[in-house]
Amino acid sequence: MSAFTDARAISHAIVAAHGLRFGAATAAAISAGRFSSDEPVYRGAKQACTALGFIAIDAECLARAWQAQAMRTGAFDANQWPETPADFGLRAFPPTERGDAFAPCPERLGLYAVLPDAQWVGRMARAGVPTVQLRFKSDDAATIEREVHAAVDAVRGTDALLFINDHWQAAIAAGAYGVHLGQEDLDALAPAQVQQIRDAGLRLGVSTHGYAEMVRADAVSPSYIAMGAVYPTTLKRMATAPQGVARLAAYARLLRGYPQVGIGGIDAMRLPEVLATGVGSVAVVRALVAAEDPETTAAQWMAAMSAASA
Numbered sequence: 001m002s003a004f005t006d007a008r009a010i011s012h013a014i015v016a017a018h019g020l021r022f023g024a025a026t027a028a029a030i031s032a033g034r035f036s037s038d039e040p041v042y043r044g045a046k047q048a049c050t051a052l053g054f055i056a057i058d059a060e061c062l063a064r065a066w067q068a069q070a071m072r073t074g075a076f077d078a079n080q081w082p083e084t085p086a087d088f089g090l091r092a093f094p095p096t097e098r099g100d101a102f103a104p105c106p107e108r109l110g111l112y113a114v115l116p117d118a119q120w121v122g123r124m125a126r127a128g129v130p131t132v133q134l135r136f137k138s139d140d141a142a143t144i145e146r147e148v149h150a151a152v153d154a155v156r157g158t159d160a161l162l163f164i165n166d167h168w169q170a171a172i173a174a175g176a177y178g179v180h181l182g183q184e185d186l187d188a189l190a191p192a193q194v195q196q197i198r199d200a201g202l203r204l205g206v207s208t209h210g211y212a213e214m215v216r217a218d219a220v221s222p223s224y225i226a227m228g229a230v231y232p233t234t235l236k237r238m239a240t241a242p243q244g245v246a247r248l249a250a251y252a253r254l255l256r257g258y259p260q261v262g263i264g265g266i267d268a269m270r271l272p273e274v275l276a277t278g279v280g281s282v283a284v285v286r287a288l289v290a291a292e293d294p295e296t297t298a299a300q301w302m303a304a305m306s307a308a309s310a
């Protein structure tokens with residue numbers, strides 16, 4: 001029972017149980033920052049999650065989940081890393097059954113090619129890639145509209161599901177399959193604008209980089225949740241350190257019920273360990289766009305993914 005009431009013992013027990021896979025920081029005196037409760041499980045878990053390298057908002061989120069888990073089960077078990085949605089304050093799972101759920105997409109989106117223009121979108125769609133994204137960066141509305149329409153035209157006659165990154169209004173206007181938004185993109189939208197995407201029947205994918213962002217994403221009941229960057233990537237400046245596969249696996253267990261996408265620095269060597277986390281989709285830019293033969297590479301990745309899910 002002392003382990004249930006002694007924050008220091010709780011912290012040590014969590015680090016001992018999970019330090020190997022998450023990589024415990026060696027400095028014993030890492031500050032956990034502010035505590036929002038005096039509960040020993042919460043305090044011990046916050047200290048432990050900080051020592052395990054989680055950023056402050058995620059350590060807070062996890063600490064509350066550890067506390068909620070202990071309350072729900074009536075015991076503190078250091079081996080039981082929180083993975084029950086209700087312990088994180090998430091609403092009822094599966095999210096597809098909620099009144100505010102976005103239109104559903106396949107649970108396993110498979111190989112997901114994130115592409116810089118409509119020409120690439122057409123090329124990878126014709127190569128049989130099941131999920132493609134137009135990630136076209138421009139500030140010019142007319143250029144964006146033209147490219148988004150071209151991407152929608154480019155997947156016609158293929159089975160590819162086309163997500164449009166960022167440009168949700170153009171995506172609605174062009175009749176794309178879905179939209180992908182990052183946390184900042186989502187924060188910039190008024191609830192009525194999020195509802196506009198929902199009402200138009202487009203699927204919504206949301207980027208996340210840790211537990212707190214998953215809670216934020218879950219609040220809009222998106223069609224899928226992307227998690228990254230799994231590994232270092234040169235393609236995008238990331239505000240958070242690479243998550244690694246141990247965290248990705250923990251995220252995937254929490255978010256069972258959502259289609260899940262891993263992204264960031266994934267290459268052919270790393271693909272098996274990413275798939276082993278249970279995510280149903282792997283999103284890549286350079287692995288395809290910089291490949292010597294993108295069509296052959298796509299075919300190899302799709303075969304590897306089919307074999308892994310068989």
Ligand SMILES: Cc1ncc(COP(=O)(O)OP(=O)(O)O)c(N)n1
Pocket residue numbers: 112114133135165166180181182183185205206207226227228236261263283
């Ligand atoms: C599948 C997928 N996951 C993550 C991202 C990144 O989106 P975001 O954080 O909005 O960053 P930008 O791509 O807009 O720079 C993505 N595009 N696709």
Ligand SMILES: Cc1ncsc1CCOP(=O)(O)O
Pocket residue numbers: 114228229232233234235236263264265266283284285286287
């Ligand atoms: C857009 C984006 N969002 C998170 S990582 C990333 C880039 C992924 O590119 P790559 O697969 O080349 O590392």
Ligand SMILES: [Mg+2]
Pocket residue numbers: 165166180181182185
């Ligand atoms: Mg974005």
